[in-house]
Amino acid sequence: MIAMRLSFLLSAPIAVLTAAACAAPTDLPVNVPKTNPAVRAVVQNISQKNLQTTVERLAAFPTRHTLSGANGADAAATYLEGEFAKIAAASGGRLRVQKQTWIQPAGNRMPTPATLTNVLATLPGTAVPERIIVVSGHYDSRATDVMDAKSPAPGANDDASGVAAVLELARAMAASKTPFAATVVFAAVTGEEQGLYGSTHLAETLKADGKTVVAMLTNDIVGNSRGTDGKRDASHVRVFSAGYDPGAEARTLTRQRAAGTDADSPARVLARATKDAAKRYVSGFGVELVYRNDRYGRGGDHSPFLNGGYPFAVRLTEPNEDWSHQHQNVRTDNGKQFGDLPQFVDYAYLRRVAQVNAAIVAETASAPASPANVRIVGDLSATTTLLWDASPESVGGYEILIRRTTAPDWERAISVGANEKRAALAFSKDDYLFAVRAVGKNGARGLPVVPVAAAR
Ligand SMILES: [Zn+2]
Structure with a gap:
């Protein structure tokens, strides 16, 4: 019609x-071609084996709880820094690796101030480096009690899966023969479970430095295809987007309302673009748009960007979460295994989600203003x-x-x-x-x- x-x-x-x-x-x-060869190459270069290795290595730390110290979160940060450094070396130094460290004041889930660390890798754009795309996962993990920094907390799906996707995307983009016009920041952040601290710090420092973030995607719980009810769906990933821009000024809102575009918030524009990129670059796998900022009553690392003046920010999460494998002490109850263990990650599924990231991030980084x-x-x-x-x-x-x-x-x-x-x-x-x-x-x-x- x-x-x-x-x-x-x-x-x-x-x-x-x-x-x-x-x-x-x-x-x-x-x-003009319908797809870009460099983006296609990055998408194809995403390795399931690499993703699995990263998830298993991260899950092998006794815990990565934000307050777990030298043998926990700090060791995991050093491991991730080393993995990014290997990619940087293979890329001839184009990828720049940085540990971002700060003292986080005490808060709700922080009994005392603590030194926290994000691990960042930056692939500078060659044509418009001032245009930045951020893609993140959080490397901290938790057990049943969010304040328990000692119990085993493998966090294989929440969120070693997201960190693995970010690391693998960094490798695939740094290996690209065609350079990218815009800058990409690959972020393994901490403190998500304690209050989105790592992502908040990253958004605030970018803002304080006057940086322009044109798109931000967080990957959190992206490696499992089977829900608590046993239903399996490996056909798509959910992309959550807020229908508002908290930082929009009254004047902008007035003009938007005059044009009747209130269903087109920046986050939603990015979410639709992610679905479109997946359609053109990732065959046999899709994006399900969810028109809310996050799952009901829960939060994620895109929100500090959304709320901090970077409204093009979305969250990627698997379709069927299994809560017996999230935020649970590792244990067996009546013969049922609880805990966020690597054996419950579907690595073929995780690869597809990483490919969706590759499509939208590499394409946006390759596109003109x-x-x-x-x-x-x-x-x-x-x-x-x-x-x-x-x-x-x-x-x-x-x-x-x-x-x-x-x-x-x-x-x-x-x-x-x-x-x-x-x-x-x-x-x-x-x-x-x-x-x-x-x-x-x-x-x-x-x-x-x-x-x-x-x-x-
Ligand atoms: Zn998470």
């Missing part, structure tokens, strides 16, 4: 597209005119994304040429929502930009 309604209002100097272009709307007029100042003209007509400022970088073209106001995800992508800064569409702005994204000549899609109402 939508295809039947697709036609263009033609008037200079807007994009002139033919009926043939409409029939294949994702073919850019300048022969998003078009700025995207706006929608408010004339009284049943059509839509979009305007934007050209990407400051060389682009292969732009794509206009379109969906009905009640549709959860983009339904259509229409291509326009690299020199266009305007598109007129035979879709009513009353009934449809829109976004514009830049497409690199290399085929990489940038994050879409949702229009605001144009000034009258």
Whole structure:
């Protein structure tokens, strides 16, 4: 039905597209590929064996509880630093490894101040290093009692799985023959279970340094495909996204409301882009969008970014959590094994989740800057005119994304040429929502930009 309604209002100097272009709307007029070879290579390079090794090594520490000290969390941080350093050496030093250490004041789940450590590895962008993508997992673990720093807490799925995905993505991206335009920070953070301390510290230091984080993804509990009820689903990963930007200023909100784009928060734009990237780069595995910031009543490491002025922040988590293997002392009750042990991780599943990360992170790092100042003209007509400022970088073209106001995800992508800064569409702005994204000549899609109402 939508295809039947697709036609263009033609008037200079807007994009002139033919009926043939409409029939294949994702073919850019300048022969830009649908996927980027470097991103494809990173996705294919994700190794299940490496993921398993990392999970097993992390789970072998007696505990990685944030307050477990020298033989626990500190030893795990040193192990991770060493693994990142190996990748850095293999990459000829392009990857930079850093232990980020600070004194965390006492808090709810912190009886006394403690020295905490994040392990960070940065792959600097070659064209636009100031544009940063953060991908994280937390290496701290816990037993049944969150204050128990002594009992065994293997934390294989929560969250050695997420850390393993981050480490493996670092390896695959650092090994890429094609460099990435933007910077990627691979973060193994601590203190999640005590109160998101590591992620909060990372977000705050990036903010204090004036850094621009264009996307943040946290991987937490991404390695198990079988739920507490025994049901197995290895077909997809959930991506949680908030429907709001806590830091948006009143003026921005007013313009968003005027354009009716309140279902298009930055986190949701990133979540949809993650699903789209998975569709184009990871075959046979999908993303299920969940329209809330996190699982009900629970938190994660994307939230300090969301709340700290970096609203493009989402959480990845498996579809069916098994609570007998999370936050549980390792024990046997009536013949049932409790505890977050490596034997309950589905490594083939974890590989698929790591590939979804690879798709969105490597593609966003390869894409040109998003078009700025995207706006929608408010004339009284049943059509839509979009305007934007050209990407400051060389682009292969732009794509206009379109969906009905009640549709959860983009339904259509229409291509326009690299020199266009305007598109007129035979879709009513009353009934449809829109976004514009830049497409690199290399085929990489940038994050879409949702229009605001144009000034009258
Ligand atoms: Zn966790």
